[in-house]
Amino acid sequence: MFKKPECDDCLTRTKSCFVHLVNEDLIELNEKKVCNLYKKGQNIFYEASKPTGIFCLNEGKIKITKIGIDGKEHIVRIVMAGDLFGVRALIGGRNYASSSTAIEDSIVCYLNKDTFLKFIIKYPKMAHSLMTFLSHLLEESDYKMGSLALKPVRERLAESLLYLNNKFKPDFDLQNQYTHQINSLSREELANLIGTATETVIRLLSEFKKDKLIAIEGKIIFLLDIPKLKKVANILE
Amino acid sequence: MFKKPECDDCLTRTKSCFVHLVNEDLIELNEKKVCNLYKKGQNIFYEASKPTGIFCLNEGKIKITKIGIDGKEHIVRIVMAGDLFGVRALIGGRNYASSSTAIEDSIVCYLNKDTFLKFIIKYPKMAHSLMTFLSHLLEESDYKMGSLALKPVRERLAESLLYLNNKFKPDFDLQNQYTHQINSLSREELANLIGTATETVIRLLSEFKKDKLIAIEGKIIFLLDIPKLKKVANILE
DNA sequence: AAATATCAATGACAATTATCATATACGAAA
DNA sequence: TTTCGTATATGATAATTGTCATTGATATTT
Incomplete structure (x- = not known):
């Protein structure tokens, strides 16, 4: 088993948009979140399924992948401890366009959509920090796209x-x-x-x-x- | 020459995050924006330069490109009328990672950074609509990346x-x-x-x-x- | 209209990369 | 430890794609 991380002293939280939460909201985050240990190779969410919340990687490493029609896999990006993932689908209001799988034993925290959206509305700074986060993901994706093409x-x-x-x-x-x-x-x-x-x-x-x-x-x-x-x-x- | 578009009855505005602006803010947008006609082949902004505002394509088509070390070009995406562009760099607080060039004669509106950020802060809905916009760009980029790889x-x-x-x-x-x-x-x-x-x-x-x-x-x-x-x-x- | 530049089209060939086959090493499980 | 499955490694070969050269078409300028 593993020790469920406490948001209070979570170093990865301070790198994410949740850094803005205070007081009762921080307590709510800590209570509402669901944490799981995923062994290497285990899947967290699947391409084409519907997002119901958001994930934060507390410990370990995750790969985000797409599967081609012939079954070949492409790794879109690697998620490191402290990163949110599954954000794009939730914010964009679409199904997952990729799957996520642990490439090391990983501790993953999950927060349901309603609570997350409530926080975004309450904390404008959280929305801004999410915008910045999405911008950086996009920059990385466009960079990688350029490498693949050129x-x-x-x-x-x-x-x-x-x-x-x-x-x-x-x-x-x-x-x-x-x-x-x-x-x-x-x-x-x-x-x-x-x-x-x-x-x-x-x-x-x-x-x-x-x-x-x-x-x-x-x-x-x-x-x-x-x-x-x-x-x-x-x-x- | 060309007729400077009025934001009031601009169809492309209603597709963008500026749809949320009302009253004096809509008037301010209309006054502060700077519009230009770019002939086919003309450049709007250059890779590695610093963004000072945001662009909205009123009419025409724009290509967003990266240049490889050997001078080869990669087209990252095509911007259609009604789309914002140059968003990622401004929001992400980075320099442009790509250039933009008109591939048809195009009317481009520009809004300076300060006014834009002021609007984002004043209108939370605008921030959310920008988040969604960035999410969709990211989905497209990841899709294209997958195609290139697979x-x-x-x-x-x-x-x-x-x-x-x-x-x-x-x-x-x-x-x-x-x-x-x-x-x-x-x-x-x-x-x-x-x-x-x-x-x-x-x-x-x-x-x-x-x-x-x-x-x-x-x-x-x-x-x-x-x-x-x-x-x-x-x-x- | 002629001249010039640019783009599209096609062939010949070379370089890159994928596929298939097989051998070897390594690690997990009995 | 032994066995078995999986990952790594390497060779042979084929398929894909890129490069260079040339011609023809189209558009633009004088």
């Missing part, structure tokens, strides 16, 4: 390794002792993230390894040379 | 023809006399929309023509067999 697989793979590393690394790493690594995604999931075949990812990773850009230990990928990876990814900065 | 070029082309036809066709066509056609995009722009080479588009269009799915007259593409096009596009419904 870049060859090799560049997309390097780019996604850097993207994942940025997402996965801790917020604070003062001693700079974090070893840049990716271990929550299988090769197949990496392929599904960048829109290519599993074998192509494996082959390119072997090349990256030969070129000393990365090291591979089982399913863990260590990023050894980030500047060069950026060159391969065709990223300026 | 579908071969042939399917994407059929899909985009149907998508454009839906966008371009008039809201009301009671006599059902509209001839489904696409004429605002060059072959190169079609290619940039679906992430492929111009020659590939031209070749596939020739095939579609041979299969009686479309007819071609110069740069105009007529959709002849929409059900079959849906099959080629691998769309269910």
Whole structure:
């Protein structure tokens, strides 16, 4: 089992639009929310189903996916601890356009639609913070769309390794002792993230390894040379 | 020259978040907005520049594009009359991540940031309608991302023809006399929309023509067999 | 109307990427 | 530990798509 998180001292809440809630509303959030532990591989919501509330990831990692007609999967984005998910469908008044699945054991909090909407109406700042959140999701989606349209697989793979590393690394790493690594995604999931075949990812990773850009230990990928990876990814900065 | 549109009787306003404004605010919107005619090919804003306000397309068509490092263009979306654009950057507090260019002679209205934000704060409904708008943009982007990742070029082309036809066709066509056609995009722009080479588009269009799915007259593409096009596009419904 | 530039069309070829087959390594479960 | 299933790895080959070159069509300018 797991310990149900308390909203009061929840670090992830302070990164989300719920940071604006105070007093009785914060208490209500804490009471009304339903938390669950999802084991790796378990599904949270399904594409085409109707949203009844909103999710917040307290701990773990979630993938948001679409399934093509032939059954192939595409990973639209990765949700990190502190992120809301399932927002778009609820706000947009549409069914889910994608599914969500835990890629690590994850603690997920759920708040029903009515309470959530009540809060949005009561707290204009919460609405604004949601607008900003949606804007950033859109920016990320448009960026990824551009990569898929303009870049060859090799560049997309390097780019996604850097993207994942940025997402996965801790917020604070003062001693700079974090070893840049990716271990929550299988090769197949990496392929599904960048829109290519599993074998192509494996082959390119072997090349990256030969070129000393990365090291591979089982399913863990260590990023050894980030500047060069950026060159391969065709990223300026 | 052109006639500056009046917000009062502006049909496009009623489709946008500005529908909530009343009385003196509607008057202020009408006075503060700045309208311009952009000839086909003219640019409205540039990638990486800082937004100072928001745009509303009164008449015409706009493409939103990203440029790859090698100079290749990707069309992120098409803006139709009545749509706001430049919203994401302003709301998200970031620079533009894409450029906008008229693909037909277009009348564009502009409202400065301060007035716009003032309205959002004063009218909570406007904020909610913006949230919904952003949600729908995100849904479209994620959909297109999925197509780029999962579908071969042939399917994407059929899909985009149907998508454009839906966008371009008039809201009301009671006599059902509209001839489904696409004429605002060059072959190169079609290619940039679906992430492929111009020659590939031209070749596939020739095939579609041979299969009686479309007819071609110069740069105009007529959709002849929409059900079959849906099959080629691998769309269910 | 002639000249020029731009766009569409098509062929030949090369590069990229996917698919299929198979071997090997790894991890979970008995 | 052994076994079994799954993930990784690599080779061979085919399919898709991109690039370069050329021609023809169309539109725009002088």
